[in-house]
Amino acid sequence: MLFWLYVGSVLGLLAAIGGVIAAGVRRRAFQRLTTLELATAALLICLLHVAVVPWQIGLAKVPGLDALVFSIPYTAIFLLGLRLVPKAGMATLLIFGQGLFGQLLGRGINPAWWPYYLWCALAVEAFLVVVGGQLRSLPTMLGAGVLRGLIAYSYMYLILAPFLWRQFYAWWYVGLKISMGMIGCAIGTVLAWRLAPVIEKATRHSSP
Amino acid sequence: MTAYFDRPSPVHLLDPRVKIAWSVVVSLLAVVLRHPLLLGGLFALTIVPWCLVRPPLARLRLLLMLVGTTVLGTMISQGFFYGFEPRTELLTLLPGLSLCREGVVYGAIVSLRLLSVLAAGALVVFTTHASDLILALTKLRVPHSFAFMLTLALRFLPETIEQGKRILAAQRLRGAGGKGLLSAFRRFRLLVVPLLAVSLRSARQVALAAEVRAYSSNRVPSRDLRFAIADWAVMAGLILLTAIGLTAAVLGHGAATAGIQ
Numbered sequence: 225m226l227f228w229l230y231v232g233s234v235l236g237l238l239a240a241i242g243g244v245i246a247a248g249v250r251r252r253a254f255q256r257l258t259t260l261e262l263a264t265a266a267l268l269i270c271l272l273h274v275a276v277v278p279w280q281i282g283l284a285k286v287p288g289l290d291a292l293v294f295s296i297p298y299t300a301i302f303l304l305g306l307r308l309v310p311k312a313g314m315a316t317l318l319i320f321g322q323g324l325f326g327q328l329l330g331r332g333i334n335p336a337w338w339p340y341y342l343w344c345a346l347a348v349e350a351f352l353v354v355v356g357g358q359l360r361s362l363p364t365m366l367g368a369g370v371l372r373g374l375i376a377y378s379y380m381y382l383i384l385a386p387f388l389w390r391q392f393y394a395w396w397y398v399g400l401k402i403s404m405g406m407i408g409c410a411i412g413t414v415l416a417w418r419l420a421p422v423i424e425k426a427t428r429h430s431s432p
Numbered sequence: 433m434t435a436y437f438d439r440p441s442p443v444h445l446l447d448p449r450v451k452i453a454w455s456v457v458v459s460l461l462a463v464v465l466r467h468p469l470l471l472g473g474l475f476a477l478t479i480v481p482w483c484l485v486r487p488p489l490a491r492l493r494l495l496l497m498l499v500g501t502t503v504l505g506t507m508i509s510q511g512f513f514y515g516f517e518p519r520t521e522l523l524t525l526l527p528g529l530s531l532c533r534e535g536v537v538y539g540a541i542v543s544l545r546l547l548s549v550l551a552a553g554a555l556v557v558f559t560t561h562a563s564d565l566i567l568a569l570t571k572l573r574v575p576h577s578f579a580f581m582l583t584l585a586l587r588f589l590p591e592t593i594e595q596g597k598r599i600l601a602a603q604r605l606r607g608a609g610g611k612g613l614l615s616a617f618r619r620f621r622l623l624v625v626p627l628l629a630v631s632l633r634s635a636r637q638v639a640l641a642a643e644v645r646a647y648s649s650n651r652v653p654s655r656d657l658r659f660a661i662a663d664w665a666v667m668a669g670l671i672l673l674t675a676i677g678l679t680a681a682v683l684g685h686g687a688a689t690a691g692i693q
Contacts, residue, residue, distance in 0.1 A: 230463075259647060262577055263639035266584030267631050270592050273585075297620060304628065317581065325585050327553070328562050333452050334553050336459045388463055391506070391542050397513040415617075419625060426629040 230387035233379075234339045237346065244350050257317075261309050265317045268305035272322040273329070275301045291377060291401050295408025296415065299369045303416035304423060306352075306359050306368070315352065316345035319372075340376075340384055347375040366413050373409030377402040436561050441485045443559045447663040448568035450670075451556040454481075457670045457677075458552035462545045464681035471544040474677075478551035485559055495554060502550060503543040510539030562586050564657075571657055580647075584638060592631055599626050 257265070275297035305318050323341035327333050351368050352359070359365045381398045385391040393401075438444070443451075461474055487495065511522075514535025524530040556565070563583065570579045603622055659667075 257577065258639075259642050260636060260639040262581050263584055263635040263642070264632065266581045267588050267592070267635040269581070269585040270588040271628070271631065273589070274592055274596065296617070300620075300624070304624075308632075317578070321578070321581060321585070325582060328557065328565050328582065328586075329589075333455050333556055333565070334459050334549060335456055336463065336549075389542060389545060390466075391510065392516060392538075393509070393513040415621065419621065422625050423628050426625065427632050 230383060233343075233383050233387070237339050237343055240346055240350075241342070244346055244353060247350075247353050257309075257311060257313070261311065261314075264309055265305070265314065265321065268301065268308075268318055269321040269325050271301050272298060272305075272318065273325055289404065291405035292408040292411075295373055295405050296412040299372065299409045299412025300415040300419070302372070303359065303365055303369055303413055304420055306348075307416070307420045307424065308427065310358055312349065312352065312357060315348040315368075316342070319345040319348070336388060337384075340379055343379050344372050344376045347371050362414070362417050365417050366410060369409045369413030369416070370406050373406040374402065377405035437488055437491055437558060439485065439487075439559075441559070442662070443481050443485050443555065445660075445662070446559075446666060447657055447659055448556075448560045448564045449571060449657065450659075450663045450666050451560055452565075452568060452572070453667065453670055455549075455552045455556050457674050459549050460674065461677040462548045465545075465677060466681075468541045468544065470680060471541065471548065475544050475548045475551065477673075478548050478555070481555055482551065485555070487558060491558060495558075498550060498554070499547060502546050503540070506543045506546060507536050507539035510542060511535040514538060567655060567657060584635075587638070588631065588634070591634060592627070595630055596623060596627055599623055599630075 276294050302315075302318055306314055320338070320341045323337060324333075327337070348368050348371065351371050355364050355367070359368055381393060381401055385393065458474065458478055462471070465471055465474060508531075511531040511533075512525075512529060512535065514532055516534070519530075519532040519534055521530045522533055522536070560568075563586070566579050566582050566586075569582075570576060600619070600623060603619070608619065608622055
């Protein structure tokens with residue numbers, strides 16, 4: 225029964241992907257990615273992978289706080305990436321790409337995790353379609369960042385853990401994890417918002 | 433940086449697609465099987481190819497560390513945050529936060545599921561070079577531009593780490609440092625701007641080089657993957673294993689663990 229609930233979430237994901245693609249096509253949001261944008265996405269995937277490494281000691285080992293600590297650098301780099309390449313599909317490339325990259329490098333290929341990455345990406349893509357594809361102001365950036373955190377931790381602890389891996393947690397602990405993750409995403413967003421103009425300026429003025 | 437190690441083992445010689453299929457089959461069975469004995473059997477099965485591979489000591493230590501932290505972490509987290517009744521308290525840390533026996537036992541059973549997936553997944557990345565895995569993904573119809581992006585990310589990884597170390601060392605020499613979480617975030621802020629600026633320049637160079645060499649998504653890979661007899665034999669074994677596992681799950685072997693499902 226629990227497994228079928230997970231399967232239901234995957235089918236829901238496919239329907240939602242169809243919906244977002246349809247909305248994107250209607251708003252003419254899809255553009256082809258150039259080679260430079262693909263290379264930038266590759267670099268950002270690499271940075272997303274590296275960003276969490278220094279935090280894997282100390283406070284990140286405390287259950288509950290780990291969600292806060294990991295969310296900050298991840299969200300900061302992720303939103304900086306969306307500011308650098310503001311195109312539909314970029315959020316999916318970054319989140320799914322980083323997930324698959326991590327699997328290729330060490331965790332092992334495991335398709336059971338792919339819906340998790342896609343749900344997180346889809347939430348951000350849908351949000352970007354709604355706000356017009358641009359993350360220029362702090363409220364829109366906060367919306368994207370916190371939404372990713374909400375979806376990521378909710379899906380992880382309310383669907384993936386109980387329905388797929390059959391790990392059950394007390395409700396207060398799940399609530400704590402989701403809240404901590406969202407707070408971390410909010411801090412990461414503020415960091416990205418402050419750094420984005422500097423990085424955009426540095427990128428504009430650099431030559432190959 | 434990558435988990436891969438080179439060794440002339442039969443597992444190394446298998447087609448990467450077969451190894452990916454192995455990982456997928458074990459993931460599926462780990463999810464559908466519920467009885468502790470069946471999960472234990474699945475875990476034992478995932479250990480067999482490791483005996484053929486005979487990993488070097490350093491890799492084995494890494495693997496055992498992963499196994500140890502997975503088992504311990506799951507047992508402790510389930511022990512403390514297990515949300516079902518009955519609960520036999522073993523240790524109370526704070527009011528409302530206690531380690532319970534049922535949670536620890538349940539954590540150990542869940543660990544078998546996680547360990548099977550970990551052992552199967554790790555086998556793929558320990559015995560297949562990342563570039564071969566990307567080639568296999570391309571063969572499995574992953575879009576070429578996506579595979580190109582993953583290849584580039586692999587190429588950027590050592591360079592990015594090296595750049596990051598260099599920038600951190602330069603900043604340390606200029607007096608930036610300190611301990612604690614706040615100073616760690618300050619260092620992160622100081623690191624990320626120069627690192628991104630330098631890395632983006634490198635990305636531009638790579639993109640330009642690809643364009644100059646007429647990179648297109650229609651390119652034909654320089655190497656190809658072909659199934660050998662051993663690959664077909666393993667695939668047949670995997671199909672049989674899936675059929676047995678699914679039949680056991682459908683027949684309801686091991687209806688419940690810990691009485692909560």
